[in-house]
Amino acid sequence: MGRAARGVKFLLVVPPLAGHVAPLRGVAAALTSRGHQVAWCGPCPELSTLVSGPVFPAGDSGPFSLELRPPELRGFAALKYLWESYLVPLADAMVPGVLSAVSAFAPDVVVVDQQAMAGALVAARCGLPWATSASTSTELADPLGSLPKIASWVGELQAGLRARHGVLLGDLRFSPHLVLAFTTRALAGESRLAVPASYVGPALPAASGEWSPVDDRPLVVVTLGTSNASAGARFLAESVDALAGMPSVRGLVVDPSGGLVSESVLLARRIPQVAVFAHASVVVCHGGHNTVCEALSAGVPLVVAPIRDDQSMLAQQVTAAGAGVRVRFDRVKAADLRTAIESAEAFRPGASRIRESFEAAGGAEEAASRLESLG
Template sequence: MSAFLFVVPPLTGHINPAVGVAARLTAHGHRVAWVCADPALVRRLAGADTEVFGCAGAVPGTAGAVRPPDLRGAEALRFLWEWYLLPLADAMAPGVHAAVAEFRPDVVVSDQQAFAGALVAERRGLPWATAATTSAEFTGAYDGLPKVAEWLHRRLAELRARIGDPSAGADPRASPHLLLVFSTPELVGPQAPLAPHIHYVGPSLAGRPAPSGFPWEWLDHGRAKVLVTLGTANADAGGRFLGECLVALRERADRVQAVFADPGGTLPVPPAGKDVLALPSVPQLALLARADAVVCHAGHNTVCEALWHGVPLVVAPIRDDQPVVAGQVVDCGAGVRVRFGRVTAPRLGEALDTVLHDPAPRAAAARVRTAFRAAGGARAAAAHLERLAGESR
């Protein structure tokens, strides 16, 4: 049997896809451990008995990692790298070294944004795989932006000189040994890179504990169900948008019910009724199995989870990879894009009516669903990792 060390940032959307893969490997008798700056978060998502090596690193919401909510575009990208991703890699590196020395993995599985995992493995001569929890960087996102691409290249070269092997040259975001992309070309689009070491495994949804206490009896089977969520990291930016959604959905209360994920408590408590439910957290996967549409920020996980269930989307990207993922949704025909900062309730209502009543977005979502389910998810990802471990012996 082999040993696999998962290196992840302290972000729910980056840990969740790896949870099912790790569970598969464990079920096959392999040893699995994790490195993360927030061990409690990993154990909450992967199970209380999960072996986690702690390390230093900023956790969202702590000093040094708080991003102004109004940052967009290139400014938001620069902030993400300079104030989060690069410092996170520097801070995590000693803990990753210590975990490698103690756990002695055969393969390091490094999240796409946990650069320390890739660079420490590189420095210690270990095979490493990339877990690509967003496909945005594989779609030519920086084409036409040569200055941005060069700036990122310089920052990564400087980081490699500090914590990696200065003589190596692989991009720590994309392993030359094994690149697992939790999507498929049917969503990524025609620019999806192809190579023998690149495997599109689709969403990894297995093995996640679901929050309890959701009032399932509240759902009215005679009305369409809409899930509204901005993910776990956008509570500071979503007040106005969620308010417009609330107006649009209440105007359709005779035929639509809405469930809002509202971790920041930004929505006013809705009056008693059967049209809207707002909760700090929701059992998203279970709800998607019953949903007719999703309104979201175009976060990669939420989009892929919705399309796994064949649910069309209204996407309102905020920043980071979200505009690229929103473009994927629109280009494949599975949804409608609106402007997060300026959209009004009437425009949201139009977009909702389109994805609820026009058969084209639902048919496109069904095509992506078929591709996702054929790709293999956690099962396929685990098999590729087992193969890499076997080749490294």
Template sequence: MSRFLFVVPPLVGHVNPAVGMAAELAARGHDVAWAGHLELVRQLAGADATVFGCAVPAQEVRRTADLKGPAALQFLWESFLIPLADAMAPGVRAAIEEFGPDVVVADQQALAGGLVADDLGLTWVTSATTSAELTNPLASMPKVEEWLNGLLGELRERIGGGAADPRFSPHGVLAFTTRELFGAGELPHANVWLIGPSLSTRPSTSDFPWEWIDPATPTVLISLGTANLDAGARFLATAVEALSGLALQAIVVDPAGLLGKDLGDHILVRGHVPQLELLKRLDAVVCHAGHNTVCESLWYGVPLVVAPIRDDQPIVAGQVVDAGAGVRVRFGRVTPKLLAGAIEAVLDEEQGFRSAARRIGQSFQDAGGSRAAADRLEELLVHAGT
């Protein structure tokens, strides 16, 4: 059989979709290995995963939710994506040399994966865990696009790579969405494959109290993901106040311990939750519009209240609203009254949010996810004569 190397950044939301693809390929008899953060990949992919460790920037990246627009984009690229690519490049080269992959699957934010594979003349595919880049968000900002192209050109000079954009492999882009969510916009090129979310069984050490959930009462999840701990205090406090006047039960994810524990019988505060399993029992999700949380919620037909903070989240939030599957609120300015109204709206069956969420979820399941990704990757092997 063939060998596939997954190159991933040290971000949970970017590793998890790759885990589903890797598991499907392994089930078909292929050899799979990883290049990335050793501990994180093994935590998510399993202790037996073959992982070639890559360095990450020594300095922890911290930013505030106040950064918007071009300033947020500049921070993301100059303070995270470019330093990460420089740090990972030697490990990616070493992994390719030792493992000898037939195909490299490089996450869109693990730029070293695409550039190094391109430099070595390998077949490589982009894993686009968010659909935001597919919309060409810089089309109306030519100077910003020129600046970004300059950054990528300098990176190529340092770590290698051909002319291909490391965010969009000419061999193929695996995009974890469908037209029902993404919309009718033009895609970057013909080899962008809309395969729907790549979900897989996740190991969980959570001791979640399932008996706490009353199936006769509407249940809502409040979560800001794993990368927004610094920005969450005000929003979570607002959410708790909004929930206090609603006839429902709510689970609030608070990994940083920003809230107190005694918030009433109808509010459960947890540091972590088994999200995929929990989504099967939920009636609505309030979140930051992270692509993974949005897609996982819609997979189970759960409507959303989205409060985007930064990066791709405003674009994803817009897709949710345009598709009729949720309501958008302003993260930094929403009041308890407005948030309560948004939650009530998505819970109201007559307003159609749940039916739209179910329609998108069905499109996700029809698209194939991990199975479709494995099919596409195997097709590349046939075309390459491997």
């Protein structure tokens, strides 16, 4: 009887980011239900608020928050900040804690989020099989392939990490054993990299909480996720103006700051997103991977206004799949948003095709099966 049959220990190494932890929560539940042991490792105390089960601390989540990034940064400036002020320092800070977790928990397999490179460093150093958790698919599309100087700069930063921690390894973002892509080829296309990618589809949470429509009008939801409050004030205000001028729909705008006021548009600081999207006709969002997948899992067409990081490429994937339309985050006006929302119905067939591909991919259960093959 193999180890996968009698139970395997999996250590999940993640950054303190809700969107990156989210897909692995479902995978952890699936592994546990099959008789395996699962533990988490990452910066605390924040990680402990995002997961259930044993948590091994690795670094302090206080200094490492993308909310500290100046909201006006875009393009290469945003990428530079991400790597120099977040990803690399986070990896250096997490390595001692991940080493301690490996010593204490003695995992058979390590699962590493792409933004928690300390997991890859330690797994390689300890000779453990490890899998990459690609919570967003954009790296598989090789976004820097046409930007050799920037790609070389990223490579040098990684080389410095490997040298500091005594590891001979390739790209820390891609395991040579298994890369779990929480998407499908129908949305993301084929990987442009020679990596062992398994397209398992989104590992979405069950709907938490209940939500009922206020009336029978089509529901249009506007959300910019959990980490874009300061950058999104203008866009959300334009969205309220756009929806106020559309009496045939019911608008719902998620305003984390609570600063917006409207007599005709519903406003909320947060929503049970999966439950709300089940009733939505259109979702307007920033292109965050979880939000995109949650909307498309409900067959809801999108209006995507990417802000930075991988969101532009996700917007490109949505439009290429015929599942939505793209607008300019920095420049869009209320009239432009109304036009985009009114056009979204034409993209419902594309959104339905993506939903079907998600349902066929297997999600958390398929990811758990792939991980078992490493044990």
